[in-house]
């Protein structure tokens with residue numbers, strides 16, 4: 031059983047270069063000023079993109095998660111999972127089987143030319159559609175894998191303050 | 196209920212907070228019987244991460260007082276030890292027993308993505324990026340995915356022993372396991388805290404010929420000799436590299452485990468002033484000491500970035516470097532079996548016993564490395580209060596918001 035974060039040295043072990051590695055120069059420059067998690071955050075956080083208006087030719091990047099279930103379970107009866115359905119016409123959705131028995135790759139992106147979706151969700155995540163799509167994908171994945179969306183101990187808005195003694 | 200809350204940098208207080216509630220169908224509510232203070236919390240206390248009022252603590256044993264409708268393996272009244280990390284049991288990672296890599300263990304996966312590039316398993320008593328679940332220095336705790344993270348404690352195992360099946364024991368055992376310890380191996384363990392003690396004991400139980408524990412606290416080293424059957428080195432007094440070479444016939448240890456945890460991040464004044472990342476002293480020593488083709492296992496909460504890592508040594512010697520936060524559910528049932536058979540006695544790790552009302556004091560001996568301190572444990576004051584809600588099942592909580 032492979033463990034997390036395995037790095038194998040010696041012959042043939044030096045292969046993988048991830049986004050952090052490629053940006054290591056930037057990391058060093060940042061290192062002195064912002065050591066620790068902040069530096070990593072700067073290197074890996076997805077950049078926000080606006081709703082693609084279709085006018086400037088810029089398209090939002092597909093966001094993708096891999097769901098450890100077969101496509102039939104991720105899209106029961108061919109329907110989008112509920113968290114994505116809520117976004118309606120505002121997003122495009124793409125599905126394909128993941129290689130190597132890894133389930134289903136579920137992708138979505140804001141639809142070019144579409145405005146933000148109606149309803150409450152937008153005010154929860156601000157006007158960053160990438161983030162909204164990302165959250166819907168994560169929720170769809172959790173629903174398919176665990177049957178539920180994990181809830182925090184309390185909703186952010188009703189978190190009561192501690193009572194002094 | 197009462198709980199130990201973070202009130203600002205270095206400031207802790209026992210406060211009245213709302214009782215936890217079932218929030219998902221797989222939740223259970225556990226009444227805490229013992230909760231241990233962990234060195235990994237010290238950097239939290241110092242003041243980065245938590246919000247004021249957040250409840251600390253992630254290692255605990257208790258009694259189930261309420262279960263959600265989807266919980267199958269537990270009933271009200273069960274005595275359980277709860278894994279410190281929160282994992283779903285059903286994603287790709289969990290199904291391969293890589294529980295600390297769980298995709299669904301956090302209520303705020305985007306926060307994990309921002310910090311680590313991917314969501315990772317949640318943990319009790321940690322900031323949102325690591326789950327967003329209240330901690331265990333409290334009378335009650337909400338346990339998400341209770342069928343995955345809570346384990347019935349066999350009758351003969353005491354609370355004080357079972358408590359360490361929550362975090363220190365699975366983490367320590369994992370160190371030996373990921374290192375692939377085999378009969379006849381020489382194993383070196385850096386750090387004689389609770390995790391290092393169990394890593395050393397695990398290496399012995401897995402058949403290691405010699406286990407050498409490296410630390411600077413004589414009382415901890417004595418405990419490793421007595422309870423883990425290890426030889427010890429005080430790194431302030433001896434040349435660790437030379438000693439390890441001597442004790443392994445010049446080969447170097449087959450497996451090196453860094454169980455120093457957060458303490459390893461100590462930085463010089465100069466480094467702090469210039470903002471240089473901390474240097475991983477123990478990992479560096481381990482990479483230098485390890486035999487060619489051997490394994491170096493890095494455990495615990497490390498700073499995100501460290502400096503002066505001997506990378507060339509890893510390739511030149513063909514080392515395998517592995518790391519993980521603990522994959523608790525992979526090990527906890529086996530550990531409880533060994534505890535029930537007296538093969539693994541962990542109660543000596545609880546060196547200070549305090550009532551919950553004095554829990555703010557629990558971190559002082561950890562912070563000052565007081566002689567004799569391994570893990571302080573606290574317990575809500577007896578007599579146990581009645582459950583926060585009558586034991587009941589509630590309708591499924593699906594698709595919130």
Ligand SMILES: [Zn+2]
Pocket residue numbers: 233234235253254279362363
């Ligand atoms: Zn811990």
Ligand SMILES: [Zn+2]
Pocket residue numbers: 282283284285286287288289290296297298299300
């Ligand atoms: Zn999982």
